[in-house]
Amino acid sequence: MKLLDLIIVGGGPIGIACGLEAQKNGLSYIILEKGPIVNSLYNYPSNMQFFSSSEKLEIDNIPFISKEAKPKRDEALEYYRRIVTNNKLNINLFEKVTSLKKDKGVFETTTNKASYHSVNVVLATGFYDIPNLLNIPGEDLPKVSHYYKDPHFYAGQKVAVIGASNSAIDSALECWRKGADVSLVIRGPEVGQRVKYWVRPDIINRIKEGSIKAFYKSTVTEITEDEIYLNTKEGSVVLPNDFVLALTGYMPNFEFLEDLGIELSSDAKRLPNYDPETMESNVNGLYLAGVICGGMETHKWFIENSRAHSGMIVQHIINKH
The missing domain is CATH 3.50.50.60 (FAD/NAD(P)-binding domain)
Structure with missing residues (x-):
């Protein structure tokens, strides 16, 4: 059984940022994305323009050059795709996670194609899959x-x-x-x-x-x-x-989080339990990154203020070793 340092569930901008950070620090990892690269952005409206300016969508200090101050969907797809391909990130596309469980300190992540074992897992799955x-x-x-x-x-x-x-x-x-x-x-x-x-x-x-x-x-x-x-x-x-x-909004997969043992607040916000200094949830070795951290407050976290999660997570994993 090959034991990885880290499995990253979700190949959006924040999942990619986590992969970059893991790779720079010599951690063994795989990013699992159920669709194409940045699947959620791919499924955005064709003509969508971001609220954020391009520099606020940058990850790992890699410049994002756009025609206008606020880039459009196609420019973002190009930017994140080039980051993945140029850095040769370990990302498995069109591979959907079907189950995730922990036994004796090891996570087993099962997909529609394979099973993986890791010491740590990052959930960077966003919120776009389940409509209200x-x-x-x-x-x-x-x-x-x-x-x-x-x-x-x-x-x-x-x-x-x-x-x-x-x-x-x-x-x-x-x-x-x-x-x-x-x-x-x-x-x-x-x-x-x-x-x-x-x-x-x-x-x-x-x-x-x-x-x-x-x-x-x-x-x-x-x-x-x-x-x-x-x-x-x-x-x-x-x-x-x-x-x-x-178009009444979307929500994270709370059932999936609860099945993993992540505690959610009892109020309507359904905020998951995690340490804001390390992004580790109440389940040891299981980290949250990106918009999933906000529960039903899906407007709270977005690329520009959650791209820092990757560094916090990887540094905590390194410190634990």
Whole structure:
């Protein structure tokens, strides 16, 4: 049995940063990524522009040069892919972790392709896999999606976008600009305050001029083949509808964390138990990195403020030796 120093679950920017740090310090490691390199970024909307400027997305002080101050998805894919290939990182792609258990101080990580044994494990799995469901009739219809990729698909269609954050607002504007008839359903009283500052005035002006119809303090109660039903502050509303983009956010896989023995806070935040100085969880040798550290507060951690996790983790592993 080959015993590795470290298994890194997740090949996003933070998982890659952990791999770079392990490699620089002579640790044996493998990064396991269930899809392509930076799978979560690959699944972002095609035209997505980051809130952060390029230098704040850099890892390991490797310069990230972009056309604009705030890079777009394709530039980020290029940047992180080149880091992986140029540094010859040990990353196994399209290899999904199916189980993780610890026995006598050794972690066994099983995937759809193999099993690995290591002294330490880093979970850098992000939060993009499990959408926050509406739990309403019709949510499972083929016309309903919790992910948005490209606006061309929705041209000439009646599209309801549910949500008030960046993903919902970006998709509403893009679909409208490609010729969709867009309705925006927002649970709160306004467009989210964390929407990108150069986008928020755009959506507010489109709503004011009537190009995009917004329903504030409203929820969707049912989705059918041809309509959606809303509960609004003015009462019930029925809209003709072809597609629904339910972009209401995502969450980490809490069941997976609990199965590993990681303690979660009992409140709605569901914060995992870890040492902020070392990123080690309450399970010895099991570390958390990136957005997964924030529980349901998925806006708390992102690339620019969690890229430091890699150094903290690897230094703690070295010190333990």
